[in-house]
Amino acid sequence: MSNTPRNTKASSSVKLKSWLPLFFTQALGVLNDNLLKGAICFIAVLWVPQEMRATVLAMASGLLVIPFLMISPWAGRLSVRYDKAKVVNYAKLAEIPIMMIAIGGFFLESLWLSGFALLLMGFQSAIYAPSKYGLIRDVGGYKGINYGTGMMELLTFVSVLLGMVLAGFVADMGDAQKYILGGIFLSLALLGWWASNCIKVKEVEAQPEFEGSIQPWKFAKRTWKTAGQTKGLKWTLIGLGIFWLIGSLLQLVLLLHLPEQFDLSATQTSLVISAVAVGIGLGCWTAGVLSKDRVELGMTPIGGLGMAICLTVLSFAELSLGGFIFFAIASAFFSGWFKVPLNAWLQDRVKGRELGTMLALQNMLLCIFVLLSAIIFKVATLVMSSEAIIGVIALIAWGVAIGTLINIPAMFVRTLVFLLSKIVYRVRVHGADRVPKTGGALVVANHVSYLDFMLLVAAVPRQLRFVMLQDMYDKKIFKWLLKRMNMIPINARKGGNNLEAFNALCQAEINAGHVVCIFSEGTVTRTGQMLEFKRGIEYIAAGIEAPIIPVHLGDVIGTPCSFT
Template identity: 45%
Template sequence: MIMAKRKNWFSLFFTNYLGVLNDNFLKTLACFICIAWVGKENESMVVTLASAALVIPYLLFSPLAGRLAKIYKKRKIVVWAKFAEMLIMVVAAAGFLMHSTVLVLSSILLMGLQSALFSPSKYGLIRDIGGEEGISYGSGAMEMFAFVGILTGTLMAAFLSESVTIPVLCVILFGVALLGWLSSLTIRANESEPMKESHETLNPVKFVKDMFVRALAFKGLNWVVVGLATFWFIGSMIQMVLIVYCRSDLGMSDSETGIVMSLAAVGIGAGCYLAGVLSRRDVELGLVPYGGITTGVTLLAIFLFDAHGVTFAILVFLAAFFSGMFKVPLDAWIQANVKGRELGDMLAYSNLITFLFMLMASGCFGGMTMLFDTKYVFIFLAVLTFTITVVLFLCVEKVRMRFKKFRLKN
């Protein structure tokens, strides 16, 4: 039984890892290769469109994704989504071979749609595979694999875009998609029976309003959703500030900047995994204040001590590591408290709010860097981290209770 469960965990984690890898491999390749086609003067436009193409489908189609996770077997949705990924990679390959920026960006948009539609289903399978006692471990390990996928895809694009031919890159894109589909076929889960029908609205605005009202039935759920969305807001801004700050303010090369960004991805992944391990079989919301405070302190240290070089890289790693410990208990709490097929809607609701916050982060970063020195982004993020940690501590009773128990236990 233990060996079987381990195999099922690995199938889900590996399938998710390959999907995230291909998302980021395709997006980063598009940024490198398409910029060479359209010229440096259009660099910002290509990067913006490529990033937006992966985000916008979550805002528009999360309600539909929640409905699919309720009325169909979640494993079946994952398998079909991974099959669709192979077809999308054919479109991407055609775009690269034809030197068509429009076709390549269209394939990224399709990947964003594919990811949005099966996101609630893949995360809903965590509880179906591991049971209630496996939620914290499953959430932590799932996020660790996801961030390793982001790192792998980004680094693969950076190294391979200049060293191999476009046909070889196309074969890799399709090969990863094929491997992901084969991996999805090995997923085994103990799912509840799908609902016969679902009448939730597909209008994103009305969906958010309806889900907010329904979430009031779960004490603290709306605040947990805001906490997760704020984590991604902060993460998005850190990614953007590192690209600018490392090169412009610290004088780092592109490869050195890449190393720092890789450390951030590794740090979040390690923090997520450790949070899952420390939680054991519980949903350990007591880790949230620790993760939030330590993340804020490290971001504040970057600003106050004007960190450079190795010191800066270490602080970035630590901030990312502690933020992973902040995130995973919130993910696990939703899984543990929203029962049955209603979980699909709540995960879709969380996705929609998260990606809305990520779009807001882009605007906030642009506005701040126009008005202030880039360095001030770090103190803004530190204050925001402290604020959301205090809000969760005061507004979510379980955070306070688990924090006190965790302190006594450790």
């Protein structure tokens, strides 16, 4: 590894053409869903009396969500038992006749027929959602999880935005609107089916004998119990649910707050909300790009803190319209940083075909939290102002941010160091693939500067357990954090017994499947020349059955905190 300009490939480690069919399938499907929903909200709503229009708007949102609660267990079973690409392809094929029903509804000006088509699209989306997201890992491998997840989320929010904007545009087309709408519906469905046919990937072997329950309550109970077998997975699912709770609440309150406080029209309000949606998408994309082939769960508390700070400003500060929009988009951007690492971590930790059932459970929880947001919003509007509701959302964000910070401080600090290292250094890494994805290892590095740990964090794609001096470890102000970061203290001045205990501790950590990092020279070189290796490495190596990975820090002389 050297501190020189780098020339790395995309984080996915997979050619873009391998991703494109999945990306197009995602974008075109979400676009058609939201175009139909928007058309009902802008066009079909005018077919009913004024007093029924609020009900139609609520119905348009519910018809796309409720199917996820009803058939997610069955969708999860399909993704386990059958080829996921085929599940996606058949679901996209079904979109074509559904869109023909929708076209008939608009030509006949039948709200019931149009609503029925939207309900069918909800079922269609729910059926192939676990298979679609399960394909991310099949297309990009474990190294492509962050890139694939970030891009899928970006495309989702951009397509939601385009669908609603396009629906509003077509609504102003007068008598030609039904013909234009029909052509777009059918074209998107056909293109989406064609894109799904182009998904060619080697999948994990299916399990045709899998017999999970498809009753929603039994499925949720069994899968939730299974999630408990993977440390942290339940909290990951809850975190993703809270993301949707905050997002849905913010969208609802903006619809109320912007016209009241800034006297915006419906069109202006929709444009602001669209900009917020783009902010979420950009946050998701940048989180995936920055993480590259790592699962940087430490970005979640950073995103949570950024989201909480921005929402607090929105609630309590007196802002101009421009300032309000800026902080709303910023909070959305940080929410993307909060979400993508959780999605990537879930994909990374859930093995094999079990991923499909876990994604189905995630969809069920998503719907529950979205419905909960509607209830909270309805009750809140009866007793408080829109500014106060934003304050409540900020409190939820603070709770989540602080909770994640307390639970994963080591990952939080690692991510901060990782991002800081990208600013201080330009790092080129050779041989990072030599570090095993799982299992223990001993990383042995030379010691050139006091910031070498930053370079190692940037280079090694796993959580490192560093050896550090006992005197620093025992300082009360740092000890809690250092202990949670699993630092390994050493005090060679207290004699051989202490060193024996230290060696045993390092061996135990490695044999338990962790990666321990030790500086072979024991101190920073003052001359720029490599010093004599300490014999502790030999003692540690004698008691482990794990790879020993040498790391050379090159071209670091003359950088900050080095002696020469």
